[in-house]
Amino acid sequence: MCTSLTYSTKDHYFGRNLDLELSYGEAVTFTPRNFPFEFRKAASLPNHYALIGMAAVVDNYPLYFDATNEKGLSMAGLNFPENAYFFPEVDGKDNISPFEFIPWILGQCETVIEAKKLLSKINLVNVNFSEQLPLSPLHWMIADQSQSIVVESVKEGLKVYDNPVGVLTNNPPFDYQLFNLNNYRHISPTVSDNNFSQQVELTVYSRGMGGLGLPGDLSSASRFVKAAFTKLNSVSGDSEFESIGQFFHLLKSVEQQRGACEVEEGKFEFTIYSSCCNMDKGIYYYTTYENSQISAVNMHHEDLDGLELTTYLLVNSQQVNSIN
């Protein structure tokens, strides 16, 4: 399972946890403006906005899991098994494969409003990257500095939801996740009066009791509620380090520790990496399961007008600041 979210202080931040039991050899990947983006069923984009994000680069193609472009528009793909449905090619539409979707949108759009215009012409097609890399059943969160949407391609067609909470997890579909928040309207960072009954005296014997009932398990519906509550009540300083520090704390509220979620015998899903991109400054920060030190790659330290991909292998061994 995965969780993605947005967060704003002075600047704007977008990131995600990638929860899985295996790695695809992903690395922080910078795509400059003049790297030619090819599409299987649509015209190529010889030049486009520059992108930074996490990708598996295969045959010199950046298979982005999540990315941000130089304008700040950001997008993440999360698992959506049993629900995601991709269509045969349709004449008169932009036929884009799910693995091309992030380059297609982030290459061309500056804002969510612009992305919505492209989405109205898109048909997400069932075209594999390769036999070894078949279609992934994904849905996506797209966000700019002021709003966020969710895109779900299902049997009935392409659905685009406004996302007022700026959080996405996995199944079930997004409209359910949002509705499900109604069931938690009593949850609060503060403790309410005794509404249970005036006939019994009930005491506040612990801090945090306003949150009793907030789910703590790793199911997707539970992570959605937990992440939304934690994010929407978040308080932090607005400097860069206070903001990204807080962002990683928000992601940790739904982190998966190895051992707690068995996906097949002896195999466990865990949070392989957590990312946080400063959408305004184009700085991609991440931590990995093994390495809790934050690493950063700044897109503006690259040649934006370049032609070739740049990849930065993940710094994956623990960094300990030994004091004596």
Ligand SMILES: C[C@H](CCC(=O)NCCS(=O)(=O)O)[C@H]1CC[C@H]2[C@@H]3CC[C@@H]4C[C@H](O)CC[C@]4(C)[C@H]3C[C@H](O)[C@]12C
């Ligand atoms: C599995 C991940 C979602 C994490 C998640 O939600 N895990 C819970 C599993 S579960 O819900 O518990 O079952 C998703 C997120 C992004 C995906 C890549 C996108 C590019 C590319 C697309 C190609 O078509 C296939 C290969 C490809 C590298 C993809 C592999 C994989 O699909 C990635 C990593």
